[in-house]
Amino acid sequence: MDKYEQVIEMAKRRGFLWNSFELYGGTAGFYDYGPLGSTLKRRIEQIWRETYVVQEGYMEIEAPTVGIEEVFIASGHVGGFSDPLCECKNCGEAFRADHLVDKIVAVADTLSDKELDKVIRENNVRCPECEGELGETYEFNLMFKTQIGPGSGRQGYMRPETAQGMFVDFLRLARFYRDKLPFGATQIGKSYRNEISPRQGVIRLREFTQAEAEIFIDPNDKKHTNFSRFADTLVNLYSDEAQDRGIVDKMSLAEAVEKGIIAHEFLAYQIGLTNHFLQRVGIVADKLRFRQHKKDEMAHYAIDCWDAEIETDRFGWVEVVGIADRTDYDLKAHAAVSKTELSIYREYSEPKMVTQFVVKPNMGKLGPLFKGKAKDIAEALKAMSVEELEKDNIKVTVDGEELIVPKEIVEFAEETVKISGENIIPHVIEPSYGIDRIFYSTMEHAFEEEMVAGKDDTEEEEARIVMRLKKEVAPVQVAVLPLLTREELITPAKNVEIQIKQKGLLVSYDDSGTIGRRYRRNDEIGTPYSITIDYDTLEDNTVTIRDRDSMKQVRAPIEGIADLLYEMIYIGRDFESAGKAL
């Protein structure tokens, strides 16, 4: 049994992850998060919010998961997010059309559907299964389609990423941030991809959770004001060049920027932030690296792109975060499709005096003379040079028609104008997180089976499954356990439970089975602390606190126990300082 199997088996048994629709046989690519799973996931998301929204100041928005066609035409998903399929007319089997002809044409994956059909017909390619005739090639789009409204309502798609919501809201966001770069927005939510064959459990899902930030920055200034925070941070960098060597470099982010390995400071800062976040939720530092996209795998519009990869037992290095400088590609694409300028006005620190050639047609005369064509003529005149305008009769061509404009109704001059700023299209830095993959990695890295001494100091050792989750992400934070199932212990235990609940901690009360069994149950789900109420409690109002990782105990007064636990879980207070060691 490998670690994946062990983790998934436990996750299923204890209520972290379940196959969706199991009652009806299940469907690949969908998972339910059980009571503990959804709590753990929510805690990871909460730390992400704390990191990106609270600390970085990139406010969260919430756009619909259903999008209209225009959005995905602009994003390129309607046209590009698909594979060409081709069905056999005889047996109905579907094939990748480009694969059917890749022995015939070298560049099969670059051909259009029509070109593929042509190659298939000219070479008499038949169905590989039954030798039947093949139908026409069509695009199988990886987006889930849906209908908005009844009848012939408009075509909608389930979003394949949350990013587009932030791009579409760009002008509103710019206004919200009072037109000052850099600014950013974030979104945590579900995205959908109709994968042809999802595998690998929660690593590849048809419905998954993304956390994305779109940070809009000045294309001329990619420094980061807070770069010093991560300048000396050492990260595992697997650059394009390092991949050729096959060796991961451990390097400070400042050095990586200096050497030009990471394109610029802003991107390096984002790598530092991702490195910080992943370790905070419990990813082991040695099993984390940043891999640079090779030149040929990077999208053509991107300047630089790094994936955070986590090493897992079964799947090897899994990509969990993509961090890219997408330049102005997305804003330009939406500007083109929406016919709306998506730019921001940036004021210069000092206004510039610019000398420029200005043409001023006299519209009061141009109008009556040329009627409806006047506007087009004026535009044409503005584009002309001094030489042309100095002629007595200025020739203008509008809609293929040559017209003569009298010299006296056009004024032009060299003018010096004050320009105090310009419209710029920001560049986008996009950290894009796959939360489900991080969730699984967190569990796998925390999962441990260790041998511990058995009862009564016998030679026998026994296995203990313990999830060493970070205290901050553990779903159950405190277990309250009366040592024995007796009324006189149960009552004070219930009182302790109430006190801890009031502090907002998730507490689980458990009096079923022996104390050892209850400790093990809580170890398995990663509960960091267990409070045990025993007979000394009745004497002096103290309880024991047991530490999950060391199995050590300290004794502390009930008074203030909830505050103490809160500090240990969230503020990093030492376990040893919590009470008298036992």
Next chain:
RNA sequence: GCGCCGAUGGUCUAGCGGCUAUGACUGGGGCCUUCCAAGCCCUAAACCCGGGUUCGAAUCCCGGUUGGCGCACCA
């Protein structure tokens, strides 16, 4: 999507044409119990779905669903 292999209580598993379906762990109730899966009693809980072959199918055959692996795909 293709090929190969699998699917039995919550979990892991026995079964190889005669089933009233093994066992362990877990869960629930109780007895006992003063700190790390102890013991005893009671109890709940399963043949993935649909066809076929057969007197008889968990078992053999076909199809589907689903899981794993390889190919392909994907970031």
